[in-house]
Amino acid sequence: MLVWIGFLALVTLFLALDLGVFNKNAHVISVKEASIWTAIWVTLALLFSFVVHWVYANGYVANPTNITPNDASLKYITGYLIEKSLSIDNIFVIAVIFKSFKIPMIYQHRVLFWGVFGAIIFRAIMIFFGVLLINKFSFMTYIFGAFLLFTAFKMLRKQEEEEEFNPKKSWIYRNIRKVIPITSQIDKERFWVRKKHLLVATPLFVALIVIEIMDVLFAIDSVPAILAITADPFLVFTSNIFAILGLRSMYFFLSNMLKKFQYLEYSLIAILTFVGIKMLFVHYYKLPEWASLGFISLALTIGIWISIKKMNEVTEE
Secondary structure, eight states, X not given: OHHHHHHHHHHHHHHHHIIXXXXXXXXXXXXXXXXXXXXXXXXXXXXXXXXXXXXXXXXXXXXXXXOOHHHHHHHHHHHHHHHHHHHHHXXXXXXXXXXXXXXXXXXXXXXXXXXXXXXXXXXXXXXXXXXXXXXXXXTHHHHHHHHHHHHHHHHHHHHHHTOOOOXXXXXXXXXXXXXXXXXXXXXXXXXXXXXXXXXXXXHXXXXXXXXXXXHHHHHHHHHHHHHTTOOOHHHHHHHHHHHHHTHHHHHXXXXXXXXXXXXXXXXXXXXXXXXXXXXXXXXXXXXXXXXXXXXXXXXXXXXXXXXXXXXXHHHHO
16 A cells, blocks of 8 residues: 555656646747657656566565566566556547647646646546456456457558548537537637626637547547556556656657658557457466567557658658
8 A cells, every 4th residue: 555655646746746836837849858758758658667676576565466676577567558658549639639729838738748747537437347347257258358349440450441530529618618618719728717797718728628538539449458467456547646746848849740751550459459469368368478578669669660651761752
């Protein structure tokens, strides 16, 4: 329990420093600043794997699956890579939402901060129920595995059809307008403004709600994906949270370059297919941890390499 409390205290400290110190004043996040913070978050996340090894080696946290400290570290890193890679789709959607609601770059960090705060709470709830279901009902692994394969198939179809997400035409936005009065006027960093004695939501608040709901939808895919690696609640939660904490800096780092890495989508499809199949056969054959980590790393590397290669070919033409 002390380890859980310590980790939550650490996350709270990170968030407090982020909003209260490093980003106290609203400003446009430059690519340089975003790249530095992305490197910091990735480094912290990877260094935490040593903490995971130490925690499991000394029995400071419950170990329901009886995994070794080395396997715990590998499962944590694998889970982190899965969550980090799947968040690329989330970044693209966030960019579309900000563009649709015309949110100036100077205020985007504030929206993302509270978006991350809400995402941590929702992910914790989903992870709790996901781990509960998979530990209580063994057949849930087959359901989650089939669902991941279906998600991979949907992503492949989306690539072929090139569907475009429009937040203002979405079911989410239409229903928000029914219950909350909305203004199209942005008033600095405010989520709410008063007009004629009526409290109305600014585009910042609407964008925040849409981002939160979209994150829940993305979590429906990503949580089963990490449960294919491990059902250990501490490993699932910590890897998920570290991936979310680095989402903001990665957004500002990648948002202008997403179209250049278009083949990464196929890497994500390959990863979801892999973990889906792994989940379907988990009771018959268990892959070693290094194999899962190796496949996911290789899939991401190939996606990035092909994207850069194609981009260079277009530039040369």
